[in-house]
Amino acid sequence: MSGLDQLYQQLILDHAKRRTGNMPLLGAAEPPVGASHQINPTCGDEITVEARRDPATGRLLVRWDGEGCSISMASASAMTELAEECDPEGFNALEARFHELMHSRGQAQPDEEALGDAAAFAGVSKFPARVKCALLAWMALKDAVYQIEGADRA
Amino acid sequence: MSGLDQLYQQLILDHAKRRTGNMPLLGAAEPPVGASHQINPTCGDEITVEARRDPATGRLLVRWDGEGCSISMASASAMTELAEECDPEGFNALEARFHELMHSRGQAQPDEEALGDAAAFAGVSKFPARVKCALLAWMALKDAVYQIEGADRA
């Protein structure tokens, strides 16, 4: 597989089109909503991610709106699918794994079971200039989840 | 003759000790006194030169006070001896010659008749970093003479 094909796996191109979670934002609501806006200053790409915890299941509900390259859009989509299976703690653990994978410079083997579709981004870690793209949505959701947890603690 | 001996000819070392013109300054007086203070920022050397024109002879009277290397002190001394033989116009002509000599990078043959002891500074022109030293007093006197001429015109 050429470098380009490793980067742009079909799964990624599909997610870039599907854009799971790219729906109207939640807006202020109870239970508390966490919201975060992140920018990639190199290219001006941006994303706003909102999340809340379903009081019944404890799981996250995620919505996002953004503009960016196929890697950043696909990453937001794959992340949303994964995060909605998780409670905040579970997401934080996932995020740590994904973050580590992205900084592995192509060395790490992704844990496909845990990371699901996000494992397809392993190839991105060979392209240092694109790592930021893959992480943009994750940074935003991490920040949003942190706010939810803070509201819980308060 | 080595470079050093060309630079520090005996005549120059003698002038550096003799310091013709290094006497109490003239102070404000009639006929008009021109005065100029010049600094060499590289080394902090400075000189104040004052001049007035003798109404009887038309010749310049020159006094200076300063602190600096042997080249700058010797140059002030040799200049004073020459300038006191001149009227303002004559000095300006001399100054132009000396200036040209100093920027000749060791190429020009000094006109010993016109320049007198100042011809001994020809060797300085091979040392770009010292040209400023040799010119410091001349710059100051040129400025002072310009003031005298201005006062005359007014």
Next chain:
Amino acid sequence: MLSAAQVARIRNDFPVFDREVAGTPLAYLDSGATAQKPATVIDAEQDFYAQRNAAVHRGAHTLAVEATEAFEGARAAVAAFVGADPDELCWTKNATEALNVVAYGLANASAGLGGAEAARFALGPGDTIVVTEMEHHANLVPWQQLAARTGAGLRWIPLGEDGRLDLTDLDDIVDEHAKVLAFSHVSNVLGTINPVGALVERARRVGALTVLDACQSAPHLPLDLHGLGVDFAAFSGHKMLAPTGIGALYGRAELLAALPPVLTGGSMITTVTMEGAQFMAPPQRFEAGTQPVAQAVGFGAAVDYLRHIGMAAIADREEALAQRLVEGVARIPGVRLLGPADAADRIASVAVDVQGVHAHDVGQYLDAQGVAVRVGHHCAQPLHRRYGVTASTRASAYLYTTDEECERFLAALAEVRGFFGADS
């Protein structure tokens, strides 16, 4: 104009073109960001370090004297290259610093520093600073900051649909309140060459200072700052074959002599006491601390190289490249050109928006073919917003660019939408 054989010979002077990327020879179409370096420039820096490295203007020993001569010789060469006198050219680290020095010099004058002579530079509420909508952030943000600091207003000349400045309301925008008119000679995104004459004339009429961002003209066009009549100008060495770490500020002698210093420290003072300091005349007044000496020497070698090839020949050659690129882009479906659609009054810097594919993805696809272009907002966010995009893909050529490299770019660009499924 340079022949294909000449371009081939020029390329031989640039060591980097031996490099392969993605298994093919590198097609470097990112000269608008930074130019590649000929061996003569690399050698000039190396030779300086190996032969005459020393502090300049400070030492009396042999190396220091030789270093000073090399440094000042470079200043004279660069000044002559842009049509300025040596004392009108101050070294800076880059063009950004040069533009900031003007803005901070005005800020300092506005704060009362610099004495009576500097009063002419003072700005305050009611005054305006005028820029254009196409400016690089380097010629926009410093003016925003100056406005914030002084209470002056900021206005701008808008961009038209055609990628040129819309001068319809020039007289209204640059009115008698205008104190500064800062504009780029050539847009780093659109490639547009601006009508300097008309802008300078208007500024003069209302007594505004003109500040020219010459970053994209100095490398590509014959430049005569005295002839253009601007008050200040800024450009960077690294975009014109010189080393990184060196740029220049030009100021008309009379203005530089009155402008307060910005960075202060060693080598720019005459007398310092614990209580205060007196400053040297320009250019030293604006060169605090140890300068990028080896880089200045390299800059001198770069302009010698460019002069040897000939700026008129380079400009002609680049016009042909611009035409090739503009026409090629026009033939690719779903690709929109940003900037003038003809090769007249533009340089060979060509930015495009690929429908349905983000610029980052375009750039990545091209890189995989060994074609290096720049993607993003190119430090011109307002310009991109004006054309409804956040980012674009820019191919920018220089004297060493071949026709074949342009064709490789165009061929790869034509494939992009297919690869990302945007043509379906």
Next chain:
Amino acid sequence: MLSAAQVARIRNDFPVFDREVAGTPLAYLDSGATAQKPATVIDAEQDFYAQRNAAVHRGAHTLAVEATEAFEGARAAVAAFVGADPDELCWTKNATEALNVVAYGLANASAGLGGAEAARFALGPGDTIVVTEMEHHANLVPWQQLAARTGAGLRWIPLGEDGRLDLTDLDDIVDEHAKVLAFSHVSNVLGTINPVGALVERARRVGALTVLDACQSAPHLPLDLHGLGVDFAAFSGHKMLAPTGIGALYGRAELLAALPPVLTGGSMITTVTMEGAQFMAPPQRFEAGTQPVAQAVGFGAAVDYLRHIGMAAIADREEALAQRLVEGVARIPGVRLLGPADAADRIASVAVDVQGVHAHDVGQYLDAQGVAVRVGHHCAQPLHRRYGVTASTRASAYLYTTDEECERFLAALAEVRGFFGADS
């Protein structure tokens, strides 16, 4: 400590030592002004231009990615070398710029820029800025300007007869009005190493920011900025084997994060509209425009070289050189040492006043023997005034200096007064 054989091997790494001056091998004793460069540093810059020259942090193409990695790798190397985190280290063109960035950052905060977080940096009438009487103009004039701009007062710690700071009145000078204490780690004239611990402790007690001029310590001593606990620090690459055109500003992470930017433009913003701009986090916030990229890479190579030799070994060796020079000078009649008379707490930078002979003449005489020293006020006029002279002659050594070079200097120095007839 380095053996004579090690010094000889080190010298082989420096191309310039092949040079002759005045028919004899060059004895370069002007490293305090600027250091010579080993081949590894020269090659690092050259290799960068020939292999991976491209704009950093902006491009996605292969060269740009490689350039960015080299650039950031150098940052990590230099930061580690001085005991800082990479994000605490901002590139500047020289130490002078770094010190100005702190002073202008405070000025901007005082003018209300930078929002609420920057308010902690605001100065005004009633506040004081404290420096010392030994400062290089680079760590004096910017503070004078800041005082003039904000209405704050300027005070200073005086020098004692012994060439050390006189701390008798420290508590009075650095009182509760003090907002900044800016001082050099090591004097570039006297060679004195200052008691950083005592100064930082006093500044902390009264809540003053500490700004360390590390220009003469970073090259010569093991340096641990975190350990010293200073708030800001500045140093220049060219004095520590690196290329010209590169320096660094260190700031404690928390402080840099709150300090407003100074130079503005590209690559330091997140969002720009025509009306205003938002800025990136440090270190980028302080790195506007195209950086001295090749020079940063060279700086990385320089600290790698120094680390390989070992800073402790270098410091030990230089202490021995200092002792040789100080003792040698003491033996020459009519020559007065400026600075501490023992080798403890000083570096091998030795300034002297030759009775009856001006420093320029001393330097010229030495140069004719192939010995390169610096003469003048060394950008420290107040210090010279304190010791009743306008200029001095300084010999400054480095890791490549041999005992024999020191002896050549001492022998020539002993002849100077005779040559100029000052001993009669």
